[in-house]
Amino acid sequence: MADSASDASGASGALPTSVTGLDLGLDAAQLTARLVDLPSVSGEEKPLADAVETALRALPHLTVDRYGNNVVARTNLGRAERVVLAGHLDTVPIADNLPSRLDERGVLWGCGTSDMKAGVAVQLRIAATVPAPNRDLTFVFYDNEEVAAHLNGLGHVAEAHPDWLAGDFAVLLEPSNGQVEGGCQGTLRVLLRTTGERAHSGRSWMGSNAIHAAAPILARLAAYEPRKPVIDGLEYHEGLNAVRIEGGVANNVIPDACTVTVNFRYAPDRSEAEAVAHVREVFADCQVTEFIVDDHSGGALPGLSHPAAAAFMAAVGGSAMPKFGWTDVARFSALGVPAVNYGPGDALLAHKRDERVDTQVIGHCEERLRAWLTS
Amino acid sequence: MADSASDASGASGALPTSVTGLDLGLDAAQLTARLVDLPSVSGEEKPLADAVETALRALPHLTVDRYGNNVVARTNLGRAERVVLAGHLDTVPIADNLPSRLDERGVLWGCGTSDMKAGVAVQLRIAATVPAPNRDLTFVFYDNEEVAAHLNGLGHVAEAHPDWLAGDFAVLLEPSNGQVEGGCQGTLRVLLRTTGERAHSGRSWMGSNAIHAAAPILARLAAYEPRKPVIDGLEYHEGLNAVRIEGGVANNVIPDACTVTVNFRYAPDRSEAEAVAHVREVFADCQVTEFIVDDHSGGALPGLSHPAAAAFMAAVGGSAMPKFGWTDVARFSALGVPAVNYGPGDALLAHKRDERVDTQVIGHCEERLRAWLTS
Numbered sequence: 004m005a006d007s008a009s010d011a012s013g014a015s016g017a018l019p020t021s022v023t024g025l026d027l028g029l030d031a032a033q034l035t036a037r038l039v040d041l042p043s044v045s046g047e048e049k050p051l052a053d054a055v056e057t058a059l060r061a062l063p064h065l066t067v068d069r070y071g072n073n074v075v076a077r078t079n080l081g082r083a084e085r086v087v088l089a090g091h092l093d094t095v096p097i098a099d100n101l102p103s104r105l106d107e108r109g110v111l112w113g114c115g116t117s118d119m120k121a122g123v124a125v126q127l128r129i130a131a132t133v134p135a136p137n138r139d140l141t142f143v144f145y146d147n148e149e150v151a152a153h154l155n156g157l158g159h160v161a162e163a164h165p166d167w168l169a170g171d172f173a174v175l176l177e178p179s180n181g182q183v184e185g186g187c188q189g190t191l192r193v194l195l196r197t198t199g200e201r202a203h204s205g206r207s208w209m210g211s212n213a214i215h216a217a218a219p220i221l222a223r224l225a226a227y228e229p230r231k232p233v234i235d236g237l238e239y240h241e242g243l244n245a246v247r248i249e250g251g252v253a254n255n256v257i258p259d260a261c262t263v264t265v266n267f268r269y270a271p272d273r274s275e276a277e278a279v280a281h282v283r284e285v286f287a288d289c290q291v292t293e294f295i296v297d298d299h300s301g302g303a304l305p306g307l308s309h310p311a312a313a314a315f316m317a318a319v320g321g322s323a324m325p326k327f328g329w330t331d332v333a334r335f336s337a338l339g340v341p342a343v344n345y346g347p348g349d350a351l352l353a354h355k356r357d358e359r360v361d362t363q364v365i366g367h368c369e370e371r372l373r374a375w376l377t378s
Numbered sequence: 379m380a381d382s383a384s385d386a387s388g389a390s391g392a393l394p395t396s397v398t399g400l401d402l403g404l405d406a407a408q409l410t411a412r413l414v415d416l417p418s419v420s421g422e423e424k425p426l427a428d429a430v431e432t433a434l435r436a437l438p439h440l441t442v443d444r445y446g447n448n449v450v451a452r453t454n455l456g457r458a459e460r461v462v463l464a465g466h467l468d469t470v471p472i473a474d475n476l477p478s479r480l481d482e483r484g485v486l487w488g489c490g491t492s493d494m495k496a497g498v499a500v501q502l503r504i505a506a507t508v509p510a511p512n513r514d515l516t517f518v519f520y521d522n523e524e525v526a527a528h529l530n531g532l533g534h535v536a537e538a539h540p541d542w543l544a545g546d547f548a549v550l551l552e553p554s555n556g557q558v559e560g561g562c563q564g565t566l567r568v569l570l571r572t573t574g575e576r577a578h579s580g581r582s583w584m585g586s587n588a589i590h591a592a593a594p595i596l597a598r599l600a601a602y603e604p605r606k607p608v609i610d611g612l613e614y615h616e617g618l619n620a621v622r623i624e625g626g627v628a629n630n631v632i633p634d635a636c637t638v639t640v641n642f643r644y645a646p647d648r649s650e651a652e653a654v655a656h657v658r659e660v661f662a663d664c665q666v667t668e669f670i671v672d673d674h675s676g677g678a679l680p681g682l683s684h685p686a687a688a689a690f691m692a693a694v695g696g697s698a699m700p701k702f703g704w705t706d707v708a709r710f711s712a713l714g715v716p717a718v719n720y721g722p723g724d725a726l727l728a729h730k731r732d733e734r735v736d737t738q739v740i741g742h743c744e745e746r747l748r749a750w751l752t753s
Contacts, residue, residue: 188580190579190580190630192629203703204565204617204619204621204641204643205563205565205617205643205702205703205704206615206617206702206703207604207617207619207643208604208615208617212599212600212619212620214596214599214619214620214621214622214623214638215596215599215600215619215620216600217596217623218593218596218597218599218600221589221590221592221593221596221597222593222596222597224587224589224590224593225587225590225591225593229582229583240581240583242579242580242581242582242583244579244582244587244589244590244632245587245589245590245625245626245633246579246589246626246627246628246629246630246631246632246633247589247625247626247629247633248589248592248623248624248625248626248636249623249624249626250620250622250623251620251621251622251623251624251639252621253621254567254621254622254639254641254673255565255621255641256621257619257621258620258621258622261623263589264626264629266579266629266630268579268580268582298629327580327581328578328580328581329580
């Protein structure tokens with residue numbers, strides 16, 4: 004908020020150019036470095052949210068709203084379509100990789116460079132430099148994306164102010180190496196429990212072994228053949244995997260419980276209910292005594308057939324790829340807004356100590372988005 | 379040691395009748411209560427070992443040796459046979475169940491009543507009251523039976539002074555409800571590891587799932603048919619069981635390692651090497667990448683065909699049972715001394731808060747042993 008920025012600058016009245024101020028006149032690469040050097044580990048986004056809000060409020064063509072450390076800015080030009088550009092403000096914990104460092108090859112190193120302050124810089128540059136876009140624009144900056152789903156700022160805004168997120172199409176500027184990644188697969192986590200009866204292992208026949216009872220579950224998993232459906236021209240790839248297994252009481256006790264944690268990643272042509280039903284069916288005759296849905300996030304259809312999406316694809320070029328991992332595009336999908344991932348940065352470098360971004364790709368993404376929104 | 383006992387009594391010179399002194403003229407039930415009220419949790423056996431040593435040194439027909447908190451007393455009458463009566467001095471931790479309490483039905487309650495101060499009381503009563511036995515006698519009192527095997531006092535004596543344990547037959551006075559339990563099964567613990575390759579579970583086909591790779595191991599365990607061989611008239615019962623299973627890195631990662639901990643309890647007609655070979659063979663084609671012998675204690679043959687054992691069986695009556703759990707009889711067996719478990723107390727009450735012993739059974743065991751050793 005302006006208050007903090009003013010406090011930090013020690014000035015009042017004028018727009019801040021203080022240590023927490025953001026100069027949107029910088030180019031996207033310089034602005035990325037500036038954002039990276041304002042640390043914003045999940046839960047500590049307030050200074051950055053304040054700086055973003057202050058910078059956006061200085062732009063007369065935008066209406067700015069704030070909810071917690073989430074900032075939403077919109078044009079209201081009465082265009083036929085509205086598109087949303089969204090990005091999260093937070094990063095994973097710093098790993099001795101701040102402040103940022105630009106090397107001689109134009110690569111910017113540091114926590115959050117790829118995931119996703121380069122994307123946030125592109126959002127801010129478009130906000131500042133496209134005052135009269137061909138489609139109404141909504142910019143969303145949110146907190147707590149890197150932590151538990153219930154803390155996610157986009158989810159909080161969707162619940163409290165769903166109208167702020169309304170639109171015909173959304174672009175999430177998550178790192179995708181400047182390629183469009185469409186929709187996302189759903190992810191379902193189920194705990195499968197088997198039970199038995201404890202006994203001393205010296206008299207094992209007095210008990211019943213719950214780990215042995217898990218044998219059919221593992222056999223089913225090992226034999227599972229995942230689907231690869233094609234949706235909107237994108238080939239998804241499902242997967243059903245044990246991600247954990249736990250059983251055992253002591254080294255001389257026949258265990259009475261075993262839990263296999265299964266993660267089902269499913270293509271967005273299945274609904275959440277269908278995904279649960281499928282997993283139930285796979286293990287139907289495996290003597291599972293408890294079937295617990297531990298976590299579930301539905302998938303998102305790519306929506307590439309929508310006119311705004313088609314125009315976007317034409318403007319950014321290249322061919323779209325399916326998104327296998329779950330991302331916040333699914334939150335937009337749940338609100339009826341088709342969404343894709345498109346941003347600078349490399350997802351494979353995210354969360355790493357040697358996280359970095361090629362600054363050329365940042366400018367490239369900014370140009371492509373500007374072309375789409377001004378052509 | 380005498381020193382401590384004297385210190386505690388504040389007297390010197392005379393045999394102690396102090397707080398730490400043991401009056402071997404008490405009956406077996408009273409003596410059990412006295413022993414129970416001298417706490418001796420594993421690692422803290424010194425006061426009790428001192429009291430036992432002092433009491434035994436007062437008996438002129440015995441030669442007494444001590445090694446650490448282990449006390450060995452022997453007759454040296456030149457008899458044709460020598461038998462060993464052994465028991466451990468330690469208990470599991472006290473669980474609000476001291477001091478001892480004798481109820482109106484003659485049941486003595488408290489930590490160590492069953493396991494195995496009732497047995498130690500019988501040993502001490504025989505030591506004190508059978509000065510001219512028909513077989514030479516060796517009494518062994520040792521520490522740290524209830525904790526890790528490498529701390530076991532009987533093992534320490536066997537290593538440092540194997541001659542102290544020499545004999546034709548041994549009786550371990552562990553709780554067996556006054557029934558003879560012959561020999562013991564071996565116990566082998568093996569870690570079976572499977573390996574894979576980590577990947578994000580959203581792109582599971584990029585990795586290889588080590589938990590799925592454990593499917594054949596569990597299938598083999600679930601289908602295993604244990605042997606029940608009859609040895610010296612006793613039917614043993616083997617068992618091959620998973621006692622633990624662990625795998626998993628995070629809920630969104632394909633796991634690269636899984637470990638199944640298997641416990642093989644085997645009849646004493648298999649050697650240790652044969653037991654390991656058998657387990658290797660069972661899992662030979664299961665793609666186990668590491669096979670680690672984590673713990674191994676061989677079994678003990680019941681040795682009931684030995685003349686001293688046959689005379690013992692005739693004197694105590696009843697029929698022998700096989701011992702399924704591993705006990706210190708195997709240490710005697712390894713020294714070439716056939717051994718059985720025979721003692722008052724109920725193994726099923728051992729280590730419990732409501733541990734107790736029927737005092738009638740204590741006296742009964744004492745009488746039977748005396749009959750065997752004096753007939």
